[in-house]
Amino acid sequence: MGDHVVVISTGVSSNEAAPAARGAGADRRIRRTRTAIRNALLELCVEREFSALTVEDVLERADIARATFYAHYRSKEDVLVDLAHELASDRADRIAQHEAKHPEGFTGDPVRIVFEHAQAHRDVYLVILQGAGDGRALREFFDQTSRQAETLFRARSEHAGVEPRVPLPLVARAWAGEVIGTLVWWLSEDTGLPADEVAALLSDLSVRGRRWASGSSED
Amino acid sequence: MGDHVVVISTGVSSNEAAPAARGAGADRRIRRTRTAIRNALLELCVEREFSALTVEDVLERADIARATFYAHYRSKEDVLVDLAHELASDRADRIAQHEAKHPEGFTGDPVRIVFEHAQAHRDVYLVILQGAGDGRALREFFDQTSRQAETLFRARSEHAGVEPRVPLPLVARAWAGEVIGTLVWWLSEDTGLPADEVAALLSDLSVRGRRWASGSSED
DNA sequence: ATGATTTCGAACTAGATGTTCGAAAGAGTA
DNA sequence: TACTCTTTCGAACATCTAGTTCGAAATCAT
Numbered sequence: 001m002g003d004h005v006v007v008i009s010t011g012v013s014s015n016e017a018a019p020a021a022r023g024a025g026a027d028r029r030i031r032r033t034r035t036a037i038r039n040a041l042l043e044l045c046v047e048r049e050f051s052a053l054t055v056e057d058v059l060e061r062a063d064i065a066r067a068t069f070y071a072h073y074r075s076k077e078d079v080l081v082d083l084a085h086e087l088a089s090d091r092a093d094r095i096a097q098h099e100a101k102h103p104e105g106f107t108g109d110p111v112r113i114v115f116e117h118a119q120a121h122r123d124v125y126l127v128i129l130q131g132a133g134d135g136r137a138l139r140e141f142f143d144q145t146s147r148q149a150e151t152l153f154r155a156r157s158e159h160a161g162v163e164p165r166v167p168l169p170l171v172a173r174a175w176a177g178e179v180i181g182t183l184v185w186w187l188s189e190d191t192g193l194p195a196d197e198v199a200a201l202l203s204d205l206s207v208r209g210r211r212w213a214s215g216s217s218e219d
Numbered sequence: 220m221g222d223h224v225v226v227i228s229t230g231v232s233s234n235e236a237a238p239a240a241r242g243a244g245a246d247r248r249i250r251r252t253r254t255a256i257r258n259a260l261l262e263l264c265v266e267r268e269f270s271a272l273t274v275e276d277v278l279e280r281a282d283i284a285r286a287t288f289y290a291h292y293r294s295k296e297d298v299l300v301d302l303a304h305e306l307a308s309d310r311a312d313r314i315a316q317h318e319a320k321h322p323e324g325f326t327g328d329p330v331r332i333v334f335e336h337a338q339a340h341r342d343v344y345l346v347i348l349q350g351a352g353d354g355r356a357l358r359e360f361f362d363q364t365s366r367q368a369e370t371l372f373r374a375r376s377e378h379a380g381v382e383p384r385v386p387l388p389l390v391a392r393a394w395a396g397e398v399i400g401t402l403v404w405w406l407s408e409d410t411g412l413p414a415d416e417v418a419a420l421l422s423d424l425s426v427r428g429r430r431w432a433s434g435s436s437e438d
Numbered sequence: 439a440t441g442a443t444t445t446c447g448a449a450c451t452a453g454a455t456g457t458t459c460g461a462a463a464g465a466g467t468a
Numbered sequence: 469t470a471c472t473c474t475t476t477c478g479a480a481c482a483t484c485t486a487g488t489t490c491g492a493a494a495t496c497a498t
Binding site: 046049050051077130131132133134135136139140142146166167169170171173174175176177178179180181182184185189198201202204205206207208209211212 | 239251268269270289296349350351352353354355357358361365373385386388389392394395396397398399400403404417420421423424425426427428429430
């Protein structure tokens with residue numbers, strides 16, 4: 001039959017599954033189109049609420065044909081998810097990069113990097129962390145964050161040769177929640193706290209526990 | 220001019236603002252209609268994704284006229300927000316009730332109550348905590364949670380006469396994130412852990428810190 | 439240059455949203 | 469019970485948006 005759906009190859013190699021080809025290896029037109037769409041969506045998110053945006057708004061802003069959009073994304077929510085992935089992996093790169101330079105350095109550094117990263121990309125973070133769209137973007141961002149944390153915790157736990165008393169998946173989820181909950185607060189209410197200070201406070205709270213921090217001896 | 224918008228009074232007394240009259244004091248028809256709508260939405264959420272639902276689906280399931288729906292809610296997202304408020308205040312009631320019965324009792328109890336409450340209302344929690352809708356429901360649920368926590372922490376801090384070293388708004392947000400992050404993990408992945416055990420683990424982690432829990436001495 | 443791939447544009451279907459209004463049903467009160 | 473006030477109904481309606489289709493034109497990689 002006459003299928004004519006314009007399925008874009010986007011592929012670097014032959015066997016490319018769902019991950020949607022976030023490489024620079026793709027056709028220049030593809031790169032241009034996708035960044036145009038992402039940028040347009042971001043601009044619009046700053047101006048109005050995400051839920052008040054239509055695909056048409058994005059088309060107009062990105063100066064892109066309707067058919068072209070649907071050749072790359074299924075919906076505006078998809079674009080947001082894409083942005084979330086980009087954000088999470090970029091952040092992971094920076095952390096890994098830092099750890100490579102400073103092996104066995106201060107282990108509170110990752111948290112600081114997280115907050116600095118959020119500050120540098122404030123707009124995107126705000127949209128995603130507030131759960132815009134159907135919540136998929138936030139959900140996946142949270143998942144990636146906690147998975148990365150779990151890997152890190154596991155490595156350290158094994159390195160220290162200590163059996164964790166609290167299951168690591170739980171520790172990781174709790175930590176991710178802590179960080180993201182604090183982040184959204186810090187980004188929304190514009191308190192004067194600089195990134196490294198919030199990070200230090202949260203690290204302290206997280207490592208040493210609330211017992212010493214809030215004046216209560218129990219929960 | 221001929222405005223005919225059917226603005227429902229819903230009011231108990233004269234001066235009723237935004238809070239939308241969650242009382243039992245309203246007209247029986249209003250009560251019936253709203254719970255029908257809320258129940259219908261919940262049923263449908265269990266069957267398909269929230270984002271795949273239309274207002275028409277809700278109308279059909281609730282057996283309600285279109286105009287009636289819009290006399291009460293502006294959108295399906297509004298209904299979800301309503302549910303979130305209901306949930307948060309019901310939970311707060313239970314905690315307050317417990318604290319009244321057990322003054323100065325084990326202060327880890329609130330966390331346990333939170334998890335038991337989530338277990339009892341698993342379906343609603345899952346929908347809301349996953350950020351369905353435009354994220355407003357989750358956002359407001361998170362806000363209420365952290366505000367309640369802040370109040371509690373402040374009371375305890377003052378009672379103990381200790382100046383908190385970490386700002387309480389931060390502590391409260393971090394705690395709320397911790398709890399909600401753990402909650403969504405616990406509800407989604409059906410690990411065999413009973414409510415009181417997760418609660419105990421999280422309480423421990425939260426009060427004593429990760430230092431003693433994961434085998435790492437730092438962050 | 440050439441063959442392959444992407445983009446364009448314009449049209450079109452299908453379906454959901456949100457509003458309108460008079461008439462009917464139901465609630466609350468005496 | 470009878471009376472008034474409020475809510476619900478139903479059916480219609482205009483409007484908008486999503487998502488798809490296709491041939492032609494543009495752009496890419498080599």
